[in-house]
Amino acid sequence: MQTLYDKLWNQHVVPTESTDVGGMSLIYIDRHLVHEVTSPQAFESLKLAGRKPWRLSSILAVADHNVPTTDRSQGIHDPLSRLQVDTLDQNCDELGITQFKMYDLRQGIVHVIGPEQGATIPGMTVVCGDSHTSTHGAFACLAFGIGTSEVEHVLATQCLLMKKSKTLRILVEGQLGLGVTAKDIALAIIGKIGTAGGNGHAIEFAGSAIRTLSMEGRMTLCNMAIEAGARAGMVAVDDVTIDYIKGRPFAPQGEMWERAVAYWRTLHSDPDAAFDQTVILNATQIKPQVTWGTSPEMVVDIDGRVPDPEYVTDELKRKDIQLALNYMGLKANTPIQQITIDKVFIGSCTNSRIEDLRSAAQVVKDKRIASNVKLALVVPGSGLVKQQAEQEGLDKIFMAAGFEWREPGCSMCLAMNDDRLNPGERCASTSNRNFEGRQGPGGRTHLVSPAMAAAAAITGHFVDVRELKDSLS
Amino acid sequence: MEKFHTLTGLVVPLDRANVDTDAIIPKQFLKSIKRSGFGQYLFDEWRFLDHGESGMDSSKRQPDPGFVLNQPRYQGAQILLARANFGCGSSREHAPWALQDYGFRVIIAPSFADIFFNNCFKIGLLPIVLDTAILDLLFVSVAMHPGYQLTVDLQNQCVSTPDSNSFEFEVDTFRKHCLLHGLDEIGLTLQHADKIKAFENKRRQEQPWLF
Ligand code: SF4
Numbered sequence: 001m002q003t004l005y006d007k008l009w010n011q012h013v014v015p016t017e018s019t020d021v022g023g024m025s026l027i028y029i030d031r032h033l034v035h036e037v038t039s040p041q042a043f044e045s046l047k048l049a050g051r052k053p054w055r056l057s058s059i060l061a062v063a064d065h066n067v068p069t070t071d072r073s074q075g076i077h078d079p080l081s082r083l084q085v086d087t088l089d090q091n092c093d094e095l096g097i098t099q100f101k102m103y104d105l106r107q108g109i110v111h112v113i114g115p116e117q118g119a120t121i122p123g124m125t126v127v128c129g130d131s132h133t134s135t136h137g138a139f140a141c142l143a144f145g146i147g148t149s150e151v152e153h154v155l156a157t158q159c160l161l162m163k164k165s166k167t168l169r170i171l172v173e174g175q176l177g178l179g180v181t182a183k184d185i186a187l188a189i190i191g192k193i194g195t196a197g198g199n200g201h202a203i204e205f206a207g208s209a210i211r212t213l214s215m216e217g218r219m220t221l222c223n224m225a226i227e228a229g230a231r232a233g234m235v236a237v238d239d240v241t242i243d244y245i246k247g248r249p250f251a252p253q254g255e256m257w258e259r260a261v262a263y264w265r266t267l268h269s270d271p272d273a274a275f276d277q278t279v280i281l282n283a284t285q286i287k288p289q290v291t292w293g294t295s296p297e298m299v300v301d302i303d304g305r306v307p308d309p310e311y312v313t314d315e316l317k318r319k320d321i322q323l324a325l326n327y328m329g330l331k332a333n334t335p336i337q338q339i340t341i342d343k344v345f346i347g348s349c350t351n352s353r354i355e356d357l358r359s360a361a362q363v364v365k366d367k368r369i370a371s372n373v374k375l376a377l378v379v380p381g382s383g384l385v386k387q388q389a390e391q392e393g394l395d396k397i398f399m400a401a402g403f404e405w406r407e408p409g410c411s412m413c414l415a416m417n418d419d420r421l422n423p424g425e426r427c428a429s430t431s432n433r434n435f436e437g438r439q440g441p442g443g444r445t446h447l448v449s450p451a452m453a454a455a456a457a458i459t460g461h462f463v464d465v466r467e468l469k470d471s472l473s
Numbered sequence: 474m475e476k477f478h479t480l481t482g483l484v485v486p487l488d489r490a491n492v493d494t495d496a497i498i499p500k501q502f503l504k505s506i507k508r509s510g511f512g513q514y515l516f517d518e519w520r521f522l523d524h525g526e527s528g529m530d531s532s533k534r535q536p537d538p539g540f541v542l543n544q545p546r547y548q549g550a551q552i553l554l555a556r557a558n559f560g561c562g563s564s565r566e567h568a569p570w571a572l573q574d575y576g577f578r579v580i581i582a583p584s585f586a587d588i589f590f591n592n593c594f595k596i597g598l599l600p601i602v603l604d605t606a607i608l609d610l611l612f613v614s615v616a617m618h619p620g621y622q623l624t625v626d627l628q629n630q631c632v633s634t635p636d637s638n639s640f641e642f643e644v645d646t647f648r649k650h651c652l653l654h655g656l657d658e659i660g661l662t663l664q665h666a667d668k669i670k671a672f673e674n675k676r677r678q679e680q681p682w683l684f
Contacts, residue, residue: 014672016665024647026665028672030683038565040506049659055673057684066504080504080527087506124683131564131588147566147592148508149658157662159669163645165587195491196558196584229561231587252682260682295491316556320490414500435495435562437518 003167003273004236005202007266008142012125014159024161029154030124031141034061034097035110036088037416038129042152043091053095054158060119061092061099064109065416069379069406072102081417108382108408111135111349115219116382118248122237122264127154132349132432134225137234138218139241140267142202144231166200166276168230169269171207174283179466181359182217183351183430183449185209185281186224187289191299193279198230201276204269205235209283215244216355223350224432227296236268290336290462291434291447293324298434300336302452302464308332327436328444329424336462339446343427344369344376344403344457345439346450348413351430352381354388356450360430361394363454363465369402370460376403377419379411403457415440428456475597476655480578481624482551486615487541492555493562494589498571502527511567512574516542546619554611555582559600560589569593579625581632583608594648597655599625601632601642627653 002010014026039061046053053059066081076082085102092099100106106113111132114120126136126143129151136143150160172185190197203225210218218235225233235241242261245251252260269275287301298321300307309321309332325332330339346352346360357380369376378398380386386408389395395405412419413431421427421443430453431438434445448456455465502514504527513531520542522535536543542550553572559582560568569592572580578598583605585593593600603611614634615621624633627649633639644652651658662669677684 014665014669016668023645026662026669028669028676037503041508041566044506045508051659054669078504084504084506121682123680129564129566131562133564145564145588147564147569147588147595149566149592149595153659153662156659157666157669158673159662159665161647161658161662195561196586199558199584199587226588229558229586256682260680263680295493297491316490319488323489414495416500416503433493433495433562435493437499438495441499441518441524 001270001272001274003269003275004140004204004234004267005142005165005167006273008123008125009164011123012142023163025164026159027125027162028159029127030058031119031126032059032154033110033114033126033128033133034059034151035065035128035130036063036084037065038148039091039151040084040087042129042148042155045152046155051156053097053155056096058158059097060114061088061097062107062110062113063088063102065410065414067102067409068417069409069411069419072407105383105387108385109349109352109410111223112352112381112385115139115215116248116384118245118251121245121251121260122241122267127160131226132223134231134233135219135223135349137222137225137232138215140234140237140264142232142234145226165202165231168198168201168203169275169278170203170205171278171280172205172209172283173207173280174209176209176283176286177466179451180286180288181449181451182213182220184286184289185283186221187291187296187299187447188281188286190224190228190296191289192281193228195227195295195297196229198225198228201230202232202234203228203230205233206269210235211238214355215240216353219353220350224296227432237264288449288452288465290452292328292330292336293321294327294434294436295324296432296434296447298324302336302462304336306330306332306334306336337464338461339426340372340461341428341456342372342374342425343421344373344453345412345427345429345431346377346453347379347381347411348431349381350432351450352379352385354385356430357385357389357394360450360454361397363451363468364401364403364458365397367401367458369457372460373457376457377406377412378403379406380408382408412439414438428453428462474595474651474655474657477578477597477599477627477652479624479626480551481622482578483547483549484552484554484615484621484623485541485547485550486554486612488556488612490556491558491561494560494565494568495562497560497568498565501525503565503567508570509574511571512576515571515575516540549576551576552579552581552623552625553577554608554615555580556608557583557605559585561586564588566592566596569596569598573598581608581611594652595658597652599627599652601625603632603640603642607640
């Protein structure tokens, strides 16, 4: 009886006599995704040591963090950003690594393009020098973020030395309410188990509510496994998974496809498999979520209030809440719906896929953004998502409402390019981290779903999207 | 990688839980394509009153006197005391690079985020997990005694205090071995190159769609 994680792990252990030395195993890596921020030092050291990438065909590279989301015809004006992107281009050209360059229609956020291209398929180990690599676990992959030294290690050896994690199963049972999304499940889970709740564990998301999620939704959920402290999150294979992959450029074809699918269908936890921990959530009770603080666990229901540190007995916790309230410029007990916003960001590897854009567009259709909203951005996750959205006319809906329609990239998720908050500005954001300064120094981030971000854009403050007529389907 | 045996060093307390990698080294400094020079921007938004950008000379900036690292008594600290879930957030190795470049060799906390914890070992920075109760004690001791030092002995896996208390900590045998000898992990793995090749070939036959 094995869990999905056990199966994936066992499939990738390279037998060596030193396997299990101090609990470490040598794990073979199938897919290595690379972006411009965490790779330059790895390529440099590799070169200095006179080493070459072990298997070029395992690597797919793209620049996403530093690329501008406005007119790209002038290139990148910030010299440091430009240098980082140029360095990736050079390294890929020199070594013969497949890369989607800035002007390629397929360019986008690394965690959006992997699945979109079929470069992420079930049963793989997927790594990237980026913590949100957990996203790819939605395809029953063992996918996790690594640091730059490990990027170099994988380049040089196609392997990583790893210690097996414990397993945490999160069961979400029941039917999700209308207007409640995978993002709300993710935030509700983090609210329940905390940002360290998954430390040392690989999470498997299961239960009837997960089975009914689309691949986009499952990716959103696995994306935020890291915010729950787990390096990897995953979901078992089912028809939804297989239908999504079929026909994608890097996916197997013909007879190979049939063989692959037969294997993929084994990628689920056995019925009696034992997990180190199980957490259960009732989907019917999950409401739209809004974070109020500077950690994703500082989250409440849309009809809730900002907490009052006075009532918190744990001294450290009380201090944390106070620090967060100060940073966020919020008073204890303020109803969430009374918090007004300055900017809106719809994008990031959490929520920039076509389904996310559709659900936001539905809310803003035939409406205008509120007068206090200074900037509302939609940043599609990839050039292909952008193209698809334009074919569906979503760009027109957003622009008519006063949103800006941008080129794909990480954008204001972490503000390494020009898209950012000014000090004190408050943002409804579909990204994954509300850390201090994440979206710009002094900026204040509230994490929400795309539909909730769209609703906030229209009303100028947080509002329960379920109460906006015509906004749901 | 730098070797680590024992260290007796000055301790600085950072009394805050969930310190994330964006706080340790804000993103504007990640634009560098180098591995060094991050120490001057460590905890940049907490350490300085003015806004920092990559390439600035931090010695000419305005430090926030209220931030613990800026207090005269903690100058030259090599051991950082921290709270739960230290290093949560991104996988940026720039965070351990910045801590090491600033002068830290050891971080002691009740828990660390997984990727950060792992990254530390790769560069010779030692993260140590001790019980919250012990950390509480150490936080009090540091506050009470200016110049408070701890001794960290990796071989014997213990942290000892000036008043001869000693606390054991766990560390994986393999990681300990690498750290004690300053070993290059890539070189070690490449000793298994033939086994990796054999595994890869078998995989290519069984699951050709992966290649
Ligand atoms: S969108 Fe944000 S979280 Fe995702 S990879 Fe880019 S910067 Fe990281």
